[in-house]
Amino acid sequence: MDHSKAFTDRIEETLIAGILGAMTLITFANVVTRHGFNQNILWALELTVFLFGWLVLLGASYAVKKGAHLGVDIVVNALPSQPRRIMGLAAVAVCISFSLLMLKGAWDYWANFANLPGTEGRWFPLGFEETYRGKGWYEVNDIPHPAILGWMESVFNEGEEYEKIPRMIPYVVLPLSMALLLLRFVQAGWALWIGKTDRVVASHEVEDELEEIREQMRGQN
Amino acid sequence: MEVVILFTLVIGLMLIGVPIAISLGMSSVLFLLVFSDSSLASVAQTLFSAFEGHYTLLAIPFFILASSFMTTGGVAQRIIRFSIACVGHLPGGLAIAGVFACMLFAALSGSSPATVVAIGTIVIGGMRQVGYSKDFAAGVICTAGTLGILIPPSIVMVVYAASVEVSVGRMFLAGVIPGLLAGFMLMTTIYVIARIKKLPKGEWQGWGEILASGRDAGWGLFLIVIILGGIYGGIFTPTEAAAVAAVYAFFIATFVYKDMGPLADRQARSLSAAAVNETPGSIPLRRRPWAIVTAFFHPDTQRTLFDAGKLTVTLLFVIANALILKHVLTDEQIPQHIANAMLSAGFGPVMFLIVVNIILLIGGQFMEPSGLLVIVAPLVFPIAIELGIDPIHLGIIMVVNMEIGMITPPVGLNLFVTSGVAGMPMMSVVRAALPFLAVLFVFLILVTYVPWISTVLPNTFMGPEIITK
Numbered sequence: 001m002d003h004s005k006a007f008t009d010r011i012e013e014t015l016i017a018g019i020l021g022a023m024t025l026i027t028f029a030n031v032v033t034r035h036g037f038n039q040n041i042l043w044a045l046e047l048t049v050f051l052f053g054w055l056v057l058l059g060a061s062y063a064v065k066k067g068a069h070l071g072v073d074i075v076v077n078a079l080p081s082q083p084r085r086i087m088g089l090a091a092v093a094v095c096i097s098f099s100l101l102m103l104k105g106a107w108d109y110w111a112n113f114a115n116l117p118g119t120e121g122r123w124f125p126l127g128f129e130e131t132y133r134g135k136g137w138y139e140v141n142d143i144p145h146p147a148i149l150g151w152m153e154s155v156f157n158e159g160e161e162y163e164k165i166p167r168m169i170p171y172v173v174l175p176l177s178m179a180l181l182l183l184r185f186v187q188a189g190w191a192l193w194i195g196k197t198d199r200v201v202a203s204h205e206v207e208d209e210l211e212e213i214r215e216q217m218r219g220q221n
Numbered sequence: 222m223e224v225v226i227l228f229t230l231v232i233g234l235m236l237i238g239v240p241i242a243i244s245l246g247m248s249s250v251l252f253l254l255v256f257s258d259s260s261l262a263s264v265a266q267t268l269f270s271a272f273e274g275h276y277t278l279l280a281i282p283f284f285i286l287a288s289s290f291m292t293t294g295g296v297a298q299r300i301i302r303f304s305i306a307c308v309g310h311l312p313g314g315l316a317i318a319g320v321f322a323c324m325l326f327a328a329l330s331g332s333s334p335a336t337v338v339a340i341g342t343i344v345i346g347g348m349r350q351v352g353y354s355k356d357f358a359a360g361v362i363c364t365a366g367t368l369g370i371l372i373p374p375s376i377v378m379v380v381y382a383a384s385v386e387v388s389v390g391r392m393f394l395a396g397v398i399p400g401l402l403a404g405f406m407l408m409t410t411i412y413v414i415a416r417i418k419k420l421p422k423g424e425w426q427g428w429g430e431i432l433a434s435g436r437d438a439g440w441g442l443f444l445i446v447i448i449l450g451g452i453y454g455g456i457f458t459p460t461e462a463a464a465v466a467a468v469y470a471f472f473i474a475t476f477v478y479k480d481m482g483p484l485a486d487r488q489a490r491s492l493s494a495a496a497v498n499e500t501p502g503s504i505p506l507r508r509r510p511w512a513i514v515t516a517f518f519h520p521d522t523q524r525t526l527f528d529a530g531k532l533t534v535t536l537l538f539v540i541a542n543a544l545i546l547k548h549v550l551t552d553e554q555i556p557q558h559i560a561n562a563m564l565s566a567g568f569g570p571v572m573f574l575i576v577v578n579i580i581l582l583i584g585g586q587f588m589e590p591s592g593l594l595v596i597v598a599p600l601v602f603p604i605a606i607e608l609g610i611d612p613i614h615l616g617i618i619m620v621v622n623m624e625i626g627m628i629t630p631p632v633g634l635n636l637f638v639t640s641g642v643a644g645m646p647m648m649s650v651v652r653a654a655l656p657f658l659a660v661l662f663v664f665l666i667l668v669t670y671v672p673w674i675s676t677v678l679p680n681t682f683m684g685p686e687i688i689t690k
Contacts, residue, residue: 017526020282020533027283027464031457045276052279053272056541059534060242069240070535070589076238091238098247102268105250105261109269118262123254174265201240203637205532205589206334210641213342217644 012062019055023048043142050143050170057177064095064184064200071201085192088199092189095200099182106174113138113168115156139164224555227252231546231596241592246542249549257552267548271541276460277383278540283463284374285536286529287444288330290470295480296441297339300325301347303434308408309423313415315351316361317408318423319344323365324372324404325438328445331376333590333627334638337366341642352421355645360653363639364661365407367624370590372400374448374463377623380540380591381616384547385602389459390452391679395613398674399621403664410660440473453682471522476506476513481521483512536591543595556603563604570608574669577601577615578622585626586633593626594619617675621668625661628654 030044063069076084104125108118115134119125136156139145145152145162149169153162191197227248234244246268253259272278304318304325311317322340330336341362348358370377373393382389414420448466451457457465475482484504506512516522550556563573577597584593598619605615627635630651639654640647668674 013527014523016530016534017523020286020530021526023279024283024286024464024467027279027461028468031461031465035456049273049276049279052282052537053269055282055530056272056534056537057269059530060538063531063534063538066531068531068535069242070539070592071238071240072235072588073238075236087237091234094234094237094239094247095243098243098250101250101261102246102265105263105265106268108260108262109265122260171269174269178265199238201238202535203589203634205332205535206338206638209338210638213338213642214644 012058012065016055016059016062019051019058023051023055026051043144046140046142050140053170054173057173058180061177061180061184064181064188067188067197067200068202068207069200070205071199071203073199073201073203076199076201081198084198085195088192088197089189092185092192092200095185096182096189099178099185103175103178103182106178110168110171110175113166113171136166136168138167140167140170223252223256223553224550224559227546227549235588241588242539242542245539245546245596249542249545252549259552264545267545268541271544272537275383275544276458277379277389278537280379280389280460280463281376281537282529282533283460283467284331284376284379285532286526287463287466287470288332288335289525289529289532290467290474290481291329291441291444292335292339295478296329296438296474297322297326297343299434299438299441299478300329301340301343303431303438305423306426306430306434310425311412311415312422313411313420314423315344315348316353316357316411316415316420319348319358319361320365320404320407320411323362324368324400325442327369327372327400328374329441330369331374331379333367333369333624333635336369337362337635337638338642341366341639345643351423355643356649356653357420359639359643359645359650360655360657361407361411362642363635363650363654364628364657365404366635366639367627367661368400368403371396371403371617371620371624373397374445374466375620376536377590377594377620378616379459380594381598381619384540384543384595384598385612385616387612387616388683391613391683392616393449393452393459394679394682395617395675396620397678399617399664399668402667402674403621403624403661406660406664407657410657414656440477441470444470444473471516475516475519475522479504481525482516482519483509484516485521536589539589539592540595543592543599546596547599550599556600557607559600560604560607564607570610571670573604573608574610574618577605577618578665578669581619581622582626582629585623586629589634590620590623590627593623611672611676613679614672614675618665618669621661621665625658625665628658628661 026044026048030041033039033041076087079087104119111118112132112135115136117128117132120127120129139162141164143165145165149165152166153159156166156168188200230248230251231244234247235241250264253264301318301322304321305315308314308317308321319340322344323336326336326340345358345362349355373396375396378392378396379389382392444466447469448462451462451465452459474480475484479485484506580597581593584597602612602615606612627633630636636647636650636654640650643650
């Protein structure tokens with residue numbers, strides 16, 4: 001159990017580091033080619049922007065797991081432990097509802113791009129829609145379709161060739177990340193329920209660093 | 222009426238401990254589902270287009286990365302050494318040097334708490350050793366650290382620029398004079414206090430030391446030249462400038478300073494052990510030529526990328542959700558309604574700015590500044606334009622307000638961070654920061670009612686601002 005947990009941590013951490021590294025290098029390379037060779041990498045900006053979206057959306061669920069989402073803890077800190085727990089549970093309930101609503105929204109938005117049916121219903125999914133227009137043919141603006149994804153043409157585009165990658169590829173992160181977000185909030189809710197944690201937020205960005213300093217001080221005394 | 226429900230919901234959710242991002246997103250989603258025809262799918266689309274449609278925001282991860290590379294190692298020590306060489310011989314020299322170091326560091330990192338952590342861990346201890354009281358040291362650093370968001374490049378300014386669609390370049394330029402002015406006011410205050418209280422002064426170490434330490438710190442400080450020079454020279458967009466800065470910072474940290482990566486000497490490196498005049502050991506590149514390749518995959522590099530990535534995630538998730546809220550506000554034309562109500566009630570620009578000041582001072586106490594800004598900016602911006610306030614000027618006012626919010630009792634963020642760094646109770650930090658808080662208040666009034674301070678540089682260098690209503 002512990003082992004597998006460390007493993008998913010490593011995957012997510014490598015992914016976060018890797019995506020950010022890739023974004024930086026692509027943007028940098030674009031600057032170099034523009035000034036050095038007088039040529040823009042056409043797809044650089046669009047790819048960076050998509051990676052950016054992937055980074056934040058996928059990272060959001062990791063941040064839930066680590067309790068790193070920014071929040072306001074002034075009221076939480078002022079309360080005794082019993083009401084604090086109840087408020088924590090209420091907060092997680094809100095987060096879970098948000099993830100559920102967004103998961104439905106994300107699926108509805110993405111599904112048609114992948115020739116799949118969205119769901120009926122305004123608040124809750126009430127079964128799949130029966131008639132819809134697939135938008136599997138809808139491509140992004142600049143990123144060329146790599147040969148390795150050639151199989152997608154027969155599956156999603158009736159054998160017709162993709163010049164650019166279809167929009168379903170960048171957008172798939174929406175349902176994926178919202179599902180992960182839901183999973184992590186349910187886990188966070190469970191941790192709160194059994195009393196392992198008392199909140200789902202961090203109050204500022206340097207909490208880890210402060211903890212480190214406090215430990216060093218303790219070490220010195 | 223609906224808008225009151227909307228904002229009550231946002232604030233209520235935040236107070237019970239829902240993450241800011243989710244509070245914003247959830248309130249907007251509920252509002253849209255109840256009061257409008259928008260579907261959940263369109264909300265999801267808005268969420269994704271926060272990244273797809275805002276190239277400006279793309280600068281944030283790169284700025285964060287650049288400052289992570291810069292702050293991993295001993296850049297803070299080098300800056301402090303340089304500052305002491307420059308102003309350490311004045312009365313209250315070390316304190317003035319602390320302010321100076323915070324200003325320089327603020328130009329490398331875009332964040333205030335980060336500035337306090339980096340400079341405070343070294344300077345507060347150093348000041349106590351030469352005879353300053355712990356309170357005084359903490360008060361100085363706590364206040365000077367807030368300059369992090371005012372002196373460009375600043376992440377908060379990028380957030381403002383993106384959320385109200387003004388130029389990042391203009392915002393950065395606009396921050397230069399106020400940043401210097403605030404630093405100068407703080408230094409003068411310290412000088413006066415030092416004269417009265419006869420605080421210790423350091424030795425004048427000569428021009429040689431200034432040159433030597435300046436050359437050493439210069440590698441890091443050159444980052445500012447790349448960013449500002451690149452943007453105003455028309456070589457890069459702000460986003461590209463940030464990416465180039467990140468790559469530059471990586472090379473400096475790994476191959477010049479050798480604070481991290483394969484060429485760093487891995488012995489006895491810890492935050493508090495870092496003495497001011499000590500350069501950590503390192504390995505020359507010719508002994509490990511393969512480092513040019515391995516540096517990219519070195520655990521230190523991965524770690525820094527990950528840390529910067531994580532910070533990006535938490536900040537941008539808030540911003541993305543705030544953009545959903547902005548979408549709601551724009552759709553319902555809420556700011557326009559409020560503006561009309563204010564105009565017909567006879568509110569002028571002066572009154573409006575006071576209201577903005579108060580909202581931000583209260584909010585800035587317990588919320589991370591960029592989060593607060595994305596909520597408040599879209600709301601007050603259209604009103605400000607109606608009232609004829611310059612958008613850039615408004616941006617600077619908002620930034621200065623949040624600076625003050627960070628050190629206003631009872632719960633300013635910087636107070637909290639300083640109390641952790643200095644290892645002293647929150648209330649003593651509050652008391653220690655009070656005199657300097659007063660200075661910043663004077664500064665705020667100055668910046669609010671003298672627009673010239675903020676607008677002269679951008680208008681001189683980039684032409685007058687064109688305001689489209």
